[in-house]
Structures are given as structure tokens and as C-alpha cells.
Amino acid sequence: MKNKLSNILFALLCLALLLAAVCLGAVRGWSADRAEVIAALTQDGEMHTQLEYRGMDAANLAVVAARHLPADDDDLMALRQASDTLLSGTGNADAILTADAAITRIALQFAQELPLLPSMQTSNRDQAYLAQLTSSLGKRDGLTHTYLLLVEEFNDGLSGSLTGKLAMLLGVKPLPLPEEN
Amino acid sequence: MLKRILCVILLLLMTTTALAEPRYPSQSGVATDGAAVLSAKLLEDLHTLDKRLERADMPRIYVVTVDFLDGMDVQSYADALFQRWKLPEDAMLLLLAVGEESCAIASGRNVDRLVSPSVQQQLLPPHLYEPYLAQRYDAAVAAYVSAVVAEYNKACGTSVRTDDLFRSVSASLFDNWASTQSHASFSAPAESILTREDKGTGFSLLKVLLVVVLLVLLFGSFRKAKRAAHPYAPSRPADKAAADKPVYFKPHVKKPAEQYFKPRR
Numbered sequence: 001m002k003n004k005l006s007n008i009l010f011a012l013l014c015l016a017l018l019l020a021a022v023c024l025g026a027v028r029g030w031s032a033d034r035a036e037v038i039a040a041l042t043q044d045g046e047m048h049t050q051l052e053y054r055g056m057d058a059a060n061l062a063v064v065a066a067r068h069l070p071a072d073d074d075d076l077m078a079l080r081q082a083s084d085t086l087l088s089g090t091g092n093a094d095a096i097l098t099a100d101a102a103i104t105r106i107a108l109q110f111a112q113e114l115p116l117l118p119s120m121q122t123s124n125r126d127q128a129y130l131a132q133l134t135s136s137l138g139k140r141d142g143l144t145h146t147y148l149l150l151v152e153e154f155n156d157g158l159s160g161s162l163t164g165k166l167a168m169l170l171g172v173k174p175l176p177l178p179e180e181n
Numbered sequence: 182m183l184k185r186i187l188c189v190i191l192l193l194l195m196t197t198t199a200l201a202e203p204r205y206p207s208q209s210g211v212a213t214d215g216a217a218v219l220s221a222k223l224l225e226d227l228h229t230l231d232k233r234l235e236r237a238d239m240p241r242i243y244v245v246t247v248d249f250l251d252g253m254d255v256q257s258y259a260d261a262l263f264q265r266w267k268l269p270e271d272a273m274l275l276l277l278a279v280g281e282e283s284c285a286i287a288s289g290r291n292v293d294r295l296v297s298p299s300v301q302q303q304l305l306p307p308h309l310y311e312p313y314l315a316q317r318y319d320a321a322v323a324a325y326v327s328a329v330v331a332e333y334n335k336a337c338g339t340s341v342r343t344d345d346l347f348r349s350v351s352a353s354l355f356d357n358w359a360s361t362q363s364h365a366s367f368s369a370p371a372e373s374i375l376t377r378e379d380k381g382t383g384f385s386l387l388k389v390l391l392v393v394v395l396l397v398l399l400f401g402s403f404r405k406a407k408r409a410a411h412p413y414a415p416s417r418p419a420d421k422a423a424a425d426k427p428v429y430f431k432p433h434v435k436k437p438a439e440q441y442f443k444p445r446r
Contacts, residue, residue, distance in 0.1 A: 053204075055201065060252075060280065063281050125316065
């Protein structure tokens with residue numbers, strides 16, 4: 001009787017250990033995947049380099065726009081701030097995505113509004129710079145879209161697999177979808 | 182010990198907040214026209230002048246044009262380019278950021294000995310600003326380079342010629358010289374010199390001070406530790422201590438703050 005009880009206890013212990021290992025593996029695996037998706041934006045890599053280039057182009061656009069807009073123009077200040085966020089490399093994924101979306105929005109707005117200003121109409125050079133910079137910064141299928149695909153892929157895997165569901169139960173959250181421009 | 186660890190962590194934190202590196206142009210001889218604003222004739226004349234300077238064993242002048250500075254301030258960009266291209270001590274680099282309407286000079290020590298940084302700076306307003314802002318880039322470069330070579334000749338007693346060069350731009354150029362020489366008040370706005378530097382690089386005065394304080398703390402504690410290890414060492418008089426200080430190299434590229442400028446429109 002005593003032997004049987006110890007066998008049951010041992011079996012239960014093994015089962016508990018097995019469950020704990022599965023849970024630990026699910027949480028660690030899916031957390032690592034989640035961190036990898038976020039790191040695509042925040043750490044060195046192709047997407048991060050492209051974001052830095054966008055930050056530089058945004059800074060250059062701000063220089064051109066500043067010649068034709070008042071220094072306290074809201075869009076101009078927002079553009080500079082967004083550029084700083086991308087160039088400083090210190091922002092989190094949310095801040096980077098917000099900055100990226102702001103740059104796209106302001107670039108499209110500048111492309112429509114600035115050519116109407118009399119000072120802009122007298123400067124062929126600035127017209128050329130404006131057209132060149134706003135066309136690359138205002139693209140809607142930019143980095144946010146690439147990041148959106150990565151997020152969707154992760155979220156689908158998380159909610160569509162057993163280990164993913166287990167990881168969700170244990171606190172691994174799906175990634176928030178970025179707003180597409 | 183704790184203080185030392187804290188210092189190292191703070192230094193690391195400060196270096197990690199540095200801005201992304203801008204896109205520098207690749208060097209192509211003495212004239213790198215990244216913004217494509219200089220004429221073929223001017224580029225040819227710059228090469229001819231370079232050969233003459235080389236023959237006369239005089240400092241060479243590199244001219245670079247770019248459209249933008251990618252968020253960096255103009256002087257830091259010029260200094261970084263000078264180092265990135267590994268230009269020698271007897272070289273001067275004139276950077277024109279056309280889309281930003283700004284420019285800067287970076288020069289090696291041998292050039293600074295020949296033509297002081299303040300003179301290099303003083304040559305900008307009468308020779309470069311007006312044609313530069315009027316988008317006559319050939320004229321701006323020709324006028325400034327000619328003025329620098331004249332200073333070289335004055336300092337070395339040589340006679341490197343420039344009068345037969347830059348002819349395509351010289352007609353309007355010398356008219357401008359005459360008119361701009363009388364504009365004594367035409368000078369770089371001090372506001373842009375300081376604010377642009379602070380905004381662009383992330384290296385504000387506060388950060389520099391903080392680094393200095395941290396280094397003093399760090400090395401101060403080393404010295405204390407040394408003294409503690411030799412408790413019977415005689416205390417040194419103040420002047421001897423000063424004489425024993427290590428001699429640091431002058432920075433590779435040194436420019437006073439006045440050398441930055443963003444011309445008034």
C-alpha cells in the first residue's frame with residue numbers, strides 16, 4: 001500500500017514537472033519571438049537602418065520647410081520631434097511607430113501645402129528638394145506595413161497554436177497592431 | 182569602487198544616446214560634388230590648382246558639396262568627414278551643404294599654422310557668403326579658394342597662381358568682391374552657431390561638462406589609491422605636480438566656435 005502511494009506520488013511529480021517544462025518552454029519561446037519582432041524596429045538590422053534613413057530625410061525635409069514656414073509651426077515642430085525619435089535610437093517600438101506614422105502624414109501634407117506658398121514658388125531648388133523628400137517619406141507601403149506583417153504573423157501563431165494559447169494563459173500578450181498610414 | 186562603476190555606467194549611457202551616423206559622400210579627388218552644383222570647368226580648375234599646390238609643397242584644399250547634413254550640425258559633419266577621409270594635417274576641407282545653406286571649414290594643424298583658423302573664418306563673409314546664398318556655387322568656391330591661396334602665398338612667400346584659373350566665373354566674381362568688401366556688417370549669426378551644434382549632435386555643453394566631472398572623479402580616485410599605496414611618499418610642490426602632468430595631443434581637427442556659420446538669408 002505504501003509502495004503504491006509512493007508510485008502515485010512519483011507519477012504526479014513527473015507529470016507536474018512535465019507540465020512545468022511545457023509551460024516554461026511555451027512562455028520562453030513565445031516571449032523570445034515577441035522580443036524579436038519588437039527588436040526588428042529598435043535594434044541594428046535592415047529595418048532599423050531604414051528607419052534611421054527616414055529620420056535623416058525627415059530632418060532634411062524640416063530644413064527645407066523651415067525656410068518657408070514660421071518657426072513655431074505645429075507640423076514643423078512635430079516633424080523635427082519625430083525625426084529626433086528615429087535618429088536617437090532610444091525610443092521603444094510604440095514611439096518609433098508613432099514617429100514613423102507622423103513623418104508620413106506630415107510629408108504628404110507638406111507635399112500638398114508647401115508648393116502653394118509664394119516663397120516656395122520662387123525657389124526651384126526648394127521645389128525640387130520638397131518633391132524628392134516628400135515622395136520618399138510619404139510612401140504608404142513603408143516600414144509600418146512591413147512591421148504590420150511581422151506582427152500579424154506573430155499574433156496568428158500565438159493564437160493559433162497550443163503552446164501559443166498556453167503562453168497567452170501564462171501572460172504573453174499579442175503585439176498591438178500598428179496603425180497603417 | 183561603487184563610484185567608479187557608476188561613472189562607467191553613466192559614460193556608457195551617454196555614448197549610447199549618440200545620434201545615428203549620417204550618410205557621408207565617398208571621396209573623389211580634391212573636389213567631391215555630391216550635390217552636383219559645380220561646373221565641370223570649375224572641377225577641372227580645382228584639380229589644376231591642386232597640382233600647383235602639391236608642386237609648391239603647400240597645403241591642399243578639398244572642396245565638398247552635399248545636399249543635406251542628415252540632422253547633424255555643419256561643423257561636426259565637416260570635422261567627421263575630415264577624419265573619415267583620413268585627410269592629412271596639411272589639408273583644408275571646405276564643406277558646402279547646399280540644401281541647408283550652410284558651410285564649414287575643417288583643417289589640419291599644418292594649415293592652421295600657416296593660416297590661422299580665425300583668418301580662415303574671416304575669409305568666408307567677403308568671398309563666399311553672397312555668391313553662395315545667391316546659388317552661384319562656382320563663384321563662391323572660386324572666390325574662397327583664391328583667397329585662401331593668396332593667404333598661403335603671403336605666409337610662405339610663394340607665388341602659386343590662381344589668376345589664370347576660374348575664368349568662367351571671374352567676371353561676376355570680382356564685381357561681387359568689390360561690393361561685399363564694403364559690407365562690413367555681414368557676419369554669421371551667433372545664434373545659429375551655438376544652437377545648431379547643440380541640437381544636431383546630442384553633445385551639449387552639459388554632457389561635455391558631465392563627462393569632464395566623471396573623468397575627474399574617476400582619475401581622482403585612482404590618484405588617491407596610488408597615494409594610499411605609498412603612504413611615505415613625499416608630497417610634491419604644486420608647480421612640480423603641474424610639470425609632471427602628461428602632455429596631451431592637440432585634437433586632430435580643431436576649430437573655434439566662430440568657424441560655424443549659417444549665413445543670413
